[in-house]
Amino acid sequence: DADVTQTPRNRITKTGKRIMLECSQTKGHDRMYWYRQDPGLGLRLIYYSFDVKDINKGEISDGYSVSRQAQAKFSLSLESAIPNQTALYFCATSDLGQGNQPQHFGDGTRLSIL
Amino acid sequence: QQQVKQSPQSLIVQKGGISIINCAYENTAFDYFPWYQQFPGKGPALLIAIRPDVSEKKEGRFTISFNKSAKQFSLHIMDSQPGDSATYFCAASKGSGNTGKLIFGQGTTLQVKP
Numbered sequence: 001d002a003d004v005t006q007t008p009r010n011r012i013t014k015t016g017k018r019i020m021l022e023c024s025q026t027k028g029h030d031r032m033y034w035y036r037q038d039p040g041l042g043l044r045l046i047y048y049s050f051d052v053k054d055i056n057k058g059e060i061s062d063g064y065s066v067s068r069q070a071q072a073k074f075s076l077s078l079e080s081a082i083p084n085q086t087a088l089y090f091c092a093t094s095d096l097g098q099g100n101q102p103q104h105f106g107d108g109t110r111l112s113i114l
Numbered sequence: 115q116q117q118v119k120q121s122p123q124s125l126i127v128q129k130g131g132i133s134i135i136n137c138a139y140e141n142t143a144f145d146y147f148p149w150y151q152q153f154p155g156k157g158p159a160l161l162i163a164i165r166p167d168v169s170e171k172k173e174g175r176f177t178i179s180f181n182k183s184a185k186q187f188s189l190h191i192m193d194s195q196p197g198d199s200a201t202y203f204c205a206a207s208k209g210s211g212n213t214g215k216l217i218f219g220q221g222t223t224l225q226v227k228p
Contacts, residue, residue: 004157035218040123042203042218043158058215090157100146100207103216105157 003027006091006106014114019078021109023091030096032074033103034058034066037088046089049074050096081113117141118206120219127226133191135222137204140185144206148216149178149189152201161202162189194226 004025013019023032030051035043035058045058047066055066063085065077078085088110092103120137127133137147148163164171164178164187171178177190191198204219 040220042118042120042220043216044218045215048215092157100148100163102148102160102163105159107155107157 004091004093004104004106006089006109008109009107010110012112012114013081015082017081017113019081019111021076021089021091021111023074023076023106025072025091025093025104027093027095027104028071029093029104030071031094031101032068033092033094034064034074034076035090035092036060036085037090037108043090046076083113086111086113117217118204118219120204120222122222123220124223125225127194127224129194129196129226129228131194131226133189133194133198133224133226135189135202135204135224136186137188137206137219138184138186139206139217141206141208142185143208144217146207147178147180147187148205149176150203150205150218152203152221154200158203191224194224196226196228199224199226 007022033048034046037043044060046064049055049068052068067075088108090105090108092105094101094103118139149161150158151161152158162173162176166182175192180187202222205216207216
């Protein structure tokens, strides 16, 4: 089983709909992240959480919200989806430790908004 | 603005050749520079990383070269193999106190021809 699991893997929806992307992890990491990947732009950080009570905005948080339901679960919501939110979304986790810890990514959710 | 600029956008190399991907950064506070490798349908995975106190780091066929004065770093893949065909992202972060926030480059799609 994957250590970082994202659901759904693919989603097609319409403008104005509310969408939730879910991420769960079995790595026991405290830190979790949501990124979006767009061609030619790389990965950009949307939100990150260093523990259950800690939520922080990233580079591009407008139009998104998150919820950290437990250490192992971090969900991303689009309250009213718009076409320019069509992208590949990744959840990642990292350990809390000395120095920079590697981030471990899920396999992504491909989201299309019509 | 893009704080980490990556080039080229795509690269084709013959098997056995050397693949070189370059990144430039602006923020002198960055102190951690990882490279991530992403295969189709998968999330990125840490390949190799360097800190600015060294000019080069080698792991197998993969080498990072770092030029602090020029604010540039590059990934060299020696004896490139078809299995190296993937998208490569450079990244940077600041705060040796482990902020966990990565700024990614735009990505380079590498194709190694047999």
